[in-house]
Amino acid sequence: MSEIQERQQRIIEDFSLFEDWMSRYEYIIDLGKKLEPFDDNLKTQDNLVEGCTSRAWIVAELKDGKLYYKGDGEAIITKGLLYLLFQVVNGLSPEKIADADINFVREIGLTTHLSPSRANGLMSMIQRIKDIAKQYKKQ
Numbered sequence: 001m002s003e004i005q006e007r008q009q010r011i012i013e014d015f016s017l018f019e020d021w022m023s024r025y026e027y028i029i030d031l032g033k034k035l036e037p038f039d040d041n042l043k044t045q046d047n048l049v050e051g052c053t054s055r056a057w058i059v060a061e062l063k064d065g066k067l068y069y070k071g072d073g074e075a076i077i078t079k080g081l082l083y084l085l086f087q088v089v090n091g092l093s094p095e096k097i098a099d100a101d102i103n104f105v106r107e108i109g110l111t112t113h114l115s116p117s118r119a120n121g122l123m124s125m126i127q128r129i130k131d132i133a134k135q136y137k138k139q
Contacts, residue, residue: 032079038072051124
């Protein structure tokens with residue numbers, strides 16, 4: 001099992017502890033509170049994730065061949081989703097991230113329990129993470 005699969009499996013196991021979606025939403029919101037502070041100067045059009053209902057920004061920094069993402073969102077649920085995504089990809093090589101199948105969102109039912117516009121926004125965040133990784137992969 002790859003590192004990305006292991007990380008996703010841990011998230012899937014965490015979510016299996018909750019019996020209903022209200023508890024899962026509360027958990028996602030709590031995770032959003034753990035998101036690293038994001039500098040307002042980074043809230044630019046270039047860092048904006050296209051396709052999100054509420055605005056979200058994602059940036060990444062390459063350190064020792066590994067990518068570390070940071071981001072922010074206007075909605076508390078968006079912050080939690082960013083936190084989860086960053087738990088899967090932070091500290092991995094651009095190649096691993098670019099080629100990753102980020103499937104935990106389907107496995108825990110996020111794509112079916114979020115509103116269609118939020119689910120599209122989540123897919124846009126995943127795509128943005130992968131696009132950033134592809135840019136660094138080329139370097």
